[in-house]
Amino acid sequence: MQDQNTPRRLGVVGGLGALGAADVFFKLVKALPGRKGQEQPELLFEQHPFHEDDIPGERSASQNGRKLYVFDMIRRFEARQVDAVVLPCFLSHTFLDELASEIRLPIVSIMDALYHHVVQRHAGVRRLGVLTSDHVRAKALFERRFPGTDWEILYPRAEVQRECVMAAIYAADGIKAGCLQGGSTERLAAACRDLTEQGAELILPGFAEIPIVIDALLDCGFPVLDTNLIYARYAVSQDAMPRTRQFKVGVVGGVGPAATVDFVDKIVRNTAARRDQEHVKLVVEQNPQIPDRTEHLLGDGPDPTVALYSTCKKLEAADADIIAIPCNTAHAFVERIQPYLSIPVVNMLSETVAHIRKHFADRKVVGLLATSGTVRSGVYHDVVMRAGLQLLVPDDEHQDLVMGAIYGPAGVKAGFTEGACVQDLLRALTSLARRGAEVIVLGCTELPLLLHEDEAFAVAGKTVVVLDPTEILARKCVSLSRQSDA
Template sequence: MINEKIAVIGGLGTLSGADVLFKLLKNPKVLKNQKEYEFIFEQQPYSQINSPLYHEDDIKSRKFYSYNLCKSFESKSVSKILLPCFASHTFFEELQKEISIPIVNIFDALSLYLKSSFEKNVKIGILTSDYVKENHILKRYFQGYDLFFPTDQEHMMEAVYGENGIKKGYFDGIPLEYVYTACSELMDKGCEVIVPCVSELSLVTEQLWKRGVPILDVNQIYVDYALGNFTKDVLKPFKLGIVGGVGPSATVDFMNKIIINTAAKRDQDHIKMIIEQNPQIPDRTAHLIRKETDPTIAMFSICKKLEAAGVDAIAIPCNTAHAFVKSIQEHLTVPIINMLTVTVEYINRNFGSNTKVGLLATSGTVQSNVYLDVLSEFGFEVIIPDEEHQKYVMESIYGERGVKANFTAGICKDNILKAVDFIIRKGADVIILGCTELPLMFPDESEIVNEDKIIPLVDPTLVLAKKIVNLSKV
């Protein structure tokens, strides 16, 4: 039985990536339990392979390259990813935020090894690239140690990245001598250990050990850490998936309500949202009333796309669409937050179970009983328009000058107010605006005053938006 599925990103340092894979395969823990491990090594053509490491284009290219491979590994359901490239760990946090699989941090591995092997204030020699040397990352991970660098950094870089350097497969001769000279200088300065923050230097550690150099095999430390000490849960920001286009304006209105109800001081405090705005989803009401094209597959297809995109929950800002939610949910692993259920729970919590609830919705929503069933579960008495006033509701939504045609005042508002007046006269204590376009006609109204009686208007999209905001905090 496979317990670990580990991926290695190759290509950033071709030979060092292969070295990491080899050390994984020959690790005693793996050799003893080979059936428990699966390894994936992927190396793609890397366009900036010959660019100077400090070049801005090279670092950007590494970001794109690493991200693409990590996303590929996500689809293969690996348990952890190894990134054997010190320069690429300078953007580790940027990368990890976008990847659901934990990436093993090579600096964490080295930091832990140093803490367990050396006292603080020990002099440590560092061999690394100009780019990593000038980055803040070394001081951050090696706090408490005195860090020393070779004087001749140019020869150090030539040894690794030169035309006849270690990166090109030259492990002895001038490249090795340059590295040995740098190590000797650091040892003369009193460095007790030399930490190479260039993964290719693991390819020459044995030759240096034979010369008495106390240099670490960083690739081996990285592999041992990944197989042993490394445990990490990736804390990813809450991500909402939205089935949009049902209808388009209601989708935008719903998103805006989420934004308005999020306590944010900066852009980064807001909720991640992925929206598939697909107005071509067949009309829900037309199917429910006249048996026209079934929208189930179109909605399900969007939900699966959102699921694949790694959302934590799905919202559908369309009341009528909830007639299809139960059948769709059975085939998803991500929950659809049911707008109708949270709306009825809100009414029960704020107005009590003895409240008479008026429902304004499309004929499809009414005839499907999706709202009526939920309201009945809570014991609510429900008041709906009669046939005459239901026509006013439908005209206010679907008419030539209805809200779906982007009208929010005039005849559409007059028509819906006729239906409102009817259900208030029938005794409604609270009214559900049970079509997501209806609240667009009441942008600044949360209640209706009728003959000295104040009737609250419940906006399901607002209730759902607030529910989503609360879920994002959990």
């Protein structure tokens, strides 16, 4: 919940019907709770020229331009740190589901507002008359919120819908044209009469323009609700709203490029999905120009801290919820940048050790095959020791073989995945196993391109298991995504 002492900021999307949006804004101001000074909730109203068809509410009218306009407006509000969006347009509420997975800000639902009002204030009412556009009717917006098992939704008959409802809004002398008296109100009154004759107990306007002339309808005795006022009161009453945007994993790519492709493949393979839309949402910032982590840790290369931080900030700006860095050596720099990020870096090293503790609890000696930078940084030493395990690293001779398998002219970073690089890596692995290693961690993200995770090796009369930290990281990212979506 938001701190009650912190004023909320509501962004109001204008431009989709100037008169209706202005009426909602006016009623928002009236509905604001009586607080003093800076405690008063803040309203940000913004509109831009928006070209639409002459009759955008027609059944077959394209809403593509409206969708993109609303999306862009919400992104602008996100940049201004708004807490929630007020969207006074029934047409736009027909495609809220399309927006929800792509935006961070919650949209206050006008249909939720009407539902709560009807349930709380008109508990005995079951026959609802609706005055809305042909398009909204076709999309069954009101039926979705007021299901037929509990309510009966009534619409004006076809001729009345065409000659009275649609004409009252869109005709040359309609409300959108600024004509708030005479023909427009007479047409709406005729539509209300048609609904009451059908047995409607309440009439719900499905145009933001209708509440502007509601007094004329109420004077005729029709049970019409001011949907703009109901929406405004509901919007200011919501202290906090859930954010429904789909979970997104941000990936620091390019460290190295082949390892990034391998990691994304592992995300896909570890996702139980029946169709494209059930896969994990990813954003990859592929930055091979991040300085070599090993060269810096060995004292000979430029510091990659700023480049890593810059890449993470780009992922943060791209709405990622977590950051995955498929590079073991880069984790030596995570503690430097994490305090300055608003989203967490999922620590691949910690997840690997947790995996060992959970699945190989009887094994206490961990062998590490990694770059010399990772070995000398001590990042694996620290996390392994905290878990009560022992870490073994290759001696100088075999560490040179590991570095050759990674960086050599016939190594994996040069594009080789067979031959001498594999044989050199196996020699280093065998040395660690003979010294007592029971689990071998492939502590460089290119090494799983040479050896496979969970591949068992029989060495000196015992079985040694090989683990791939990028596979473990991929599974963790998928798990976090599923937990968020649950």
